[in-house]
Amino acid sequence: MSRYCTLHLEGDALPFDLDRTLSCGQVFRWEKKGHWWCGVLGQKPVLIRQEGDLLHFSGAPEEDISRYFDLDLDLEEILAGFPDDPILLQAIDSAYGLRIVRQPAWECTASYIVATFANIPGIQTRLKLLCERFGERIGDGHTAFPSPEKLAASPLCDIRSCRVGYRDKYLCGTAAILSADHGWEERIAALPYRDARRELLRLPGVGKKVADCILLFAFHRFEAVPVDVWIDRIMRTHYLEEDTRYSYDRIADAARQIFGPNAGYAQEYLFAAREMIPDMRKK
């Protein structure tokens, strides 16, 4: 491991909370060992820790760290632009400094295909197995995320041995499509939100929720609002009429209407604070 560097957080880089950013459930491969978070950026093993306004790290150049954690984004402005809403304010207070990281598009896509209908510890186990089995060794016991080419060329039974269950064919199918479609990332990035989502929905294993996760976490389309069971619950019990039926799009549209153009960020704070937000159904 190379020498440590220190980044002084100031200006737009604040607020930033490394622990909240890496433990909120948006990424699955970072591991905390002692005070240090261990992870992989691209093909490089990275160590990183935060001490107040100082970010100590090794394994990657400062610009990669800054870009990954989106430290040029004026987060304060986004948070200040949300409505004066008690539930969201509580969520922001409890997760203050959480930033949506810039995930590599393929890794994000594959991760959220694996993440469907599963819980976070299970997702972490599966991704770890996939990386150990198919990822390139990059030193220090780390592996890069498996390439789409590698997964596309692997037998389904090998993929399934990573305990991904019925998602094996989705993962393999999407890997085959994307590995043959160079430039898909640029194309998605250039499309308006609705068109980009429509494109992603053509991939096997990618429904509305996963497409919104990809757009939010990899492409930073902050109007994308992934509606999972938790957000569904929170929106129904606190923002909508509880006994009415709502489709996925109606809930996402309602979130955009209530929280504005950065509703995806609001969603992430609500998700991070999900355990604290009362579930009216239990009353």
Added chain:
DNA sequence: GGTAGACCTGACGA
């Protein structure tokens, strides 16, 4: 365009 049922698996609590 909306709905119901099936679905791998593992974490977690009773």
Added chain:
DNA sequence: GTCGTCAGGTCTA
């Protein structure tokens, strides 16, 4: 130890 429930949903009919 065992069992039931639930989980960052998608697909098919």
